[in-house]
Amino acid sequence: MTSPVQAYYRHEHGENPALLQSPRDVDVLIDTLLASGPSENLASLHSLERPLMPAGFPDHELLVGANGDLQLGVLAFTDEKVMVSFDPLAxxxxxxxxxxxxxxxxxxxxxxxxxxxxxxxxxFLLSGGRQPTCIEWQEPEFW
Structure with missing residues (x-):
């Protein structure tokens, strides 16, 4: 069984994050971000299957952005280092x-x-919070 992923993308998620438990939940999240304005088109995700650091914070993060006008998005995965989605033609x-x-x-x-x-x-959801392998990644010069 898949462990849920906590999703933060609205103010009300500060104390009560949305839970993604299935691929359908992922589609709902992406559709919500696509329909949102530019001030609310990014989400922060943490898998509950991965351990917490000693201070009680997740040891990883997946940022997910979706632009409804362009039908494009971005990803940033952080654990030991930061990696960002990459499309050499973009x-x-x-x-x-x-x-x-x-x-x-x-x-x-x-x-x-x-x-x-x-x-x-x-x-990310189905792998227990591992860095997705289905896309190309780049290490950003700045972050």
């Missing part, structure tokens, strides 16, 4: 997604088709 000069009004800038070649974002988040 390249908007400014790539920015926001979680609860707080903006995060991503490298210019980080947006990928939304179908790959869905696939990667489902892989």
């Amino acid at each position: 390249g908007r000069p400014e790539v920015c997604y926001s979680i609860m009004g707080s903006a995060t800038e991503f490298p210019s070649c980080s947006e990928i088709p939304i179908s790959l974002v869905r696939q990667a988040v489902k892989e």
Whole structure:
């Protein structure tokens, strides 16, 4: 059985995160982000299958962004280092997604088709919080 993934993407999730327990839940999350405005199109995910650090915080994070106008999205996976989704053919000069009004800038070649974002988040859920292997990754110069 798959362990749930906690999702934070709205203010009310601070004390009560949304739980993703199935691939259908992932689709609902992505659809919600796609329909959201630019100040709420990013989510922070943590698998409950992975251990907590001694201070009680998750040892990993998957950021998931979805842009409904472009039908593109971004991913950033953090555990021992930060890796960001990569598409060498993409390249908007400014790539920015926001979680609860707080903006995060991503490298210019980080947006990928939304179908790959869905696939990667489902892989994260079903693998117990491991870094998805279905997309290309890059180590960003800044973060």
